[in-house]
Amino acid sequence: MDFTSQFWIYLIxxxxxxxxxxxxxxxxxNRHTGSAANETTGHVWDEDLTEYDNPLPAWWLYLLYLTVVFGAVYLVLYPGMLPNGGFLNWTQLGQYEAEISDANQAYAETMEAYGQSTPSELAKNPQAIKTAARLFSQNCALCHGSDARGAPGIPNLRDDDWIYDSSPDAILTTILDGxxxxxxxxxxxxGGREASEDVANYVLQLSGEVVNVDSAxxxxAKYKTICAACHGIDGKGNPLLGGMNLTDRIWVHGGSFEQIVDVIANGVTNQMPAYRNILGKTKSKLLAGYVLSISD
Structure with missing residues (x-):
């Protein structure tokens, strides 16, 4: 039986x-016990400890009745006994939307000022950065980490290595459009695993590592024929294509020889989601300003 059917609603x-x-x-x-005054229930503990058979105190009964009435009224006013939100027509979504509307009105003037600023200007605004830090915590920290230092496969936002350029416009575009x-x-x-290892040795050589010279x-030759189209002849990358810089010893997917060979041989796929429809341009500008403020 479908758990969301009317049967369960009426059963509850x-x-x-x-x-x-x-x-x-x-x-x-139980307001009266029917027992004589000072009569016990017959229960005895520790030889002489007994229990009186007294009725419940009136104040306790009245408090209980009041609690039951309160509970019944609450269940009728709110979605407890009646469908569609009760007499007050209350819903979680409705309350959330009302609170969001109130917050938008309260912060409208401030957000309008932020919206007219550039990411570079926001990066120098302490109050804007406080707001942006909360946005980062709520939307970005899951992947990039609470300290923005990234994780395997996720770029570090605090260093000076940028896959798609470090300009404020490029960072904003990344946030807006992904x-x-x-x-x-x-x-x-x-030509096989050994050839992938040869290219890995050359890539490590580009970054100044000690490698097998013959293999590198x-x-x-293979690098300049196949890899240079994205990473450049000198290995410094191509921001227009997202080709990473291979000369700075910053490795998003791991910098060990085995990890580099694996990336060359099997490839990797990364996606940064677009936040244009989730946050809008103003909040995205705040995030771009925050990223600029924390990067070296």
């Missing part, structure tokens, strides 16, 4: 009403 409703009535009836019947990067696997094109020499 009937159970709730019967439970409230049962509590009231039980308490009402990025989709593909590094194809080249093992079959290069063989990899150089």
């Amino acid at each position: 409703l009937i159970g709730t009403v019967l439970s409230l009535l049962f509590v009231v009836v039980l308490a009402y019947q 990025r989709y990067g593909v590094m194809p696997g080249w093992e079959s094109v290069l 020499k063989r990899g150089e």
